[in-house]
């Protein structure tokens with residue numbers, strides 16, 4: 001049997017820096033656990049634009065469709081700010097999500113004990129926090145038509161359209177309910193049914209899907225209240241199901257409960273294929289972090305934890321995923337901290353590769 005295949009798209013800014021640490025862990029899994037992957041690499045975002053004039057080449061898109069999983073670093077950066085919208089780095093990522101039909105974006109926000117006193121919130125509010133945001137990823141205002149900047153009378157108007165079909169809402173809801181069944185059987189759906197028709201439909205469809213999951217306790221919340229509740233009392237939530245834009249914002253918000261945006265991984269999953277596994281792309285929630293790119297100080301944890309999600313969701317390697325997550329947790333508990341996880345007066349921070357070294361040492365120690 002051939003090895004499972006992985007396509008690495010490191011991207012821009014800190015993307016390649018954090019992905020370099022993931023490469024070391026992939027090698028470790030091959031050498032020490034006999035878990036070998038066929039790894040290929042390609043360009044996405046600004047780096048693809050620099051070479052091909054587009055943020056995702058068709059050949060790269062085709063490769064992404066064929067592999068067992070894609071690992072992505074980050075895209076974007078100020079160098080590309082003035083580009084035509086059609087070739088912006090972010091469009092490369094959106095094309096991957098849309099054409100691979102990765103509609104369920106799992107963004108777990110887990111506060112490791114070692115970071116509970118570092119979170120933006122009081123320790124008792126976040127300690128033990130473990131929530132899962134399921135963000136619908138291929139619909140809504142990100143993709144709705146009409147969109148564009150148009151002339152209207154003597155001025156211009158910028159238009160984006162929030163559009164959701166029942167089936168789009170339903171399939172994401174099923175993913176969220178399935179996760180809730182495997183977790184604490186509690187799901188909160190967030191929309192703005194008070195002001196948006198798409199929100200009314202969202203609430204109706206989720207309520208209908210809930211009939212197939214009678215064991216799951218379903219609640220509904222307006223997304224603005226949801227944002228407030230996330231920072232007031234986040235442990236009231238287990239699984240949150242929300243739309244593309246609200247999910248983008250709420251997951252960055254949830255990131256700070258865990259200590260840093262540099263801690264939050266994600267899995268973007270499609271429908272199960274013939275082999276029973278979903279098409280999948282794994283990426284940290286953070287971006288290319290232009291303010292720290294090139295300095296070797298980015299926190300690689302989010303990208304490494306995204307690879308752990310790949311082990312779990314694409315490769316049936318739950319035990320190795322647990323091992324990797326435990327290694328990250330151990331390193332943090334030992335006090336190894338990148339700069340984003342330290343107070344200004346906290347001493348010398350670990351570099352990106354120091355963090356990688358420490359995680360590899362913890363993996364070795366786990367054998």
Ligand SMILES: NC(=O)c1ccc[n+]([C@@H]2O[C@H](COP(=O)([O-])OP(=O)(O)OC[C@H]3O[C@@H](n4cnc5c(N)ncnc54)[C@H](O)[C@@H]3O)[C@@H](O)[C@H]2O)c1
Nearest residue numbers: 074075076077261262285286287288289291292298299340
């Ligand atoms: N999935 C993605 O590729 C993705 C996600 C978000 C933003 N972006 C793009 O990235 C670019 C920059 O966006 P932004 O600045 O708003 O968001 P960002 O996530 O890149 O950075 C926000 C802040 O968090 C910090 N940060 C992020 N990741 C970190 C890490 N691993 N370690 C330490 N600190 C980290 C940054 O230094 C910055 O201060 C934009 O072009 C944006 O579109 C891409």
Ligand SMILES: CC(C)[C@H](C(=O)O)[C@@H](O)C(=O)O
Nearest residue numbers: 075076090093094248285287
């Ligand atoms: C880069 C951008 C397209 C992306 C989004 O808005 O979905 C990012 O913010 C994210 O959270 O993955």
Ligand SMILES: [Mg+2]
Nearest residue numbers: 248249252285
């Ligand atoms: Mg985002």
